[in-house]
Amino acid sequence: MDVKEVGAQGKPVDWLITGLAQVASAKGQGPVSGAAMEATVQEGVAVAISGGEIVAVGDAAELERTYQAKERFDGQGGVLIPGFVDSHTHPIFFGTREEEFEMRLAGKTYVEISEAGGGILSSIRGVREASKEVLTARLLKRLDRFIEMGTTTIEAKTGYGLSTADELKCLEVLAEANRLHPIEIVPTFLGAHDVPPEFKGRKSDYVNLLMEEMLPLVAESGLAEYCDVFTESHVFGLEDSRRLMNRGRELGLGVRMHVDQLTPLGGAQLAAELGAASADHLECVTPEGIDALAAAGVIPVLCPLVPLYLRQSEEAPARAMIRAGLAPALATDFNPGSCYVQSMPEVLTWAALRYGMSTREALSAATLNAACSLGRGARLGTIEPGKQADLALLDLPNVGHLTYEFGRNPVVAVWKNGRLVHQRPEVQGVRNSL
Secondary structure, rough: OOOOOOOOEEEEEEEEEEOOOOOOOOOOOOOOOHHHHHOOOEEOEEEEEOOOOEEEEEHHHHHHEEEEEEEEEOOOOOOOOEEEEEEEEEEOOOOOHHHHHHHHOOOOOHHHHHHHOOOOHHHHHHHHHHHHHHHHHHHHHHHHHHHHHEEEEEEOOOOOOHHHHHHHHHHHHHHHHHHHHHEEEEEEEEEOOOHHHOOOOOOHHEEEEEHHHHHHHHHHOOOOOOEEEEEEOOOOOOHHHHHHHHHHHHHOEEEEEEEEEOOOOHHHHHHHOOOOOOOEEEEOOOHHHHHHHHOOOOOOEEHHHHHHOOOOOOOOOOHHHHHHHOOEEEEEEEEEEEEOOOHHHHHHHHHHHHHHOOOHHHHHHOOOEEEEEEEEOOOOOOOOOOOOOEEEEEOOOOOHHHHHOOOOOOEEEEEEEEEEEEOOHHHHHHHHEE
């Protein structure tokens, strides 16, 4: 950028982040695919922040002359990236399910565990019995961990209440956490996560409850932006999913869908038919499903740690999706059963190793494309003037180390909406007020 002198004192800004080895970011406001997925890397630049927004990204010496910062941060040769946008999480639960992990190690499958009363159903009792206050307290601790890992925005699904009262309770928990915590939460109603035990053998009755009571009340409450459904033959098949998502759309909710995770059921084609904001998982998607998603412009949200966690051999065909013109996003799918992981840096490493994504492709997928899947690409996901200042500083010599180094958290500091919300204790002295 061109920076002009504005006087000895310089233009006042809130922050000036200097001493950076690199700034790595995708560009633009829309989802990127193909060659555009390779995030741009700039060296010798600084970043100025004011009023919660990025106001300049340019030559460090020029920005030093041009801006007078209230506070400065010396990056000490680190890499600055956009805050991660985790576009698929299930963070509201009471207890963990490590015993199911041991069952999988012994050879049990996801469906076998579910049919034995485990899986999603095993989380229902804890959520139903816990108070809103207890669930909020536990969620806030998890949100702290997200921030520590460089994540500044999450999509958060309900789905462990599976009754009208408990699903609304979970949405109220998300709203309260959104008020109390700096992380940005995008709430999704996932009442169609499974059939609750009281409706065993009466799936059609539960679908009717979702259609006639739960979805209308959720829409009326204004507590959810999206609705979602787990589209698999052992839970909600194609026709039930079509009815539920059409109902949600009629009520003003956006549509997100779990599809083709365990079987090639054709959920991707249904997501394309419905114009869903995202089609998630897709480990078993067919070539026809990929073509349908591409034609409809649906963003695939891929969760590369889930097949590893579930000991499945199928991987989402990310490279085929990119070749087809799709703009994949990456997410943790953080939940107590199939992926008890909150680290987006680990997700990026596995996307590189399992999908064959380059580091810069994976970074774009975990920031801009993920933001676009949530309808926030105009505001989030890149380091450009005019975008919200959601940033993560990494103690890495270059962006390639983001996927190359594995097993530690590289995040030094995090800004959300222009405010420093996390700083590793040993670098407290790096921040200098002027």
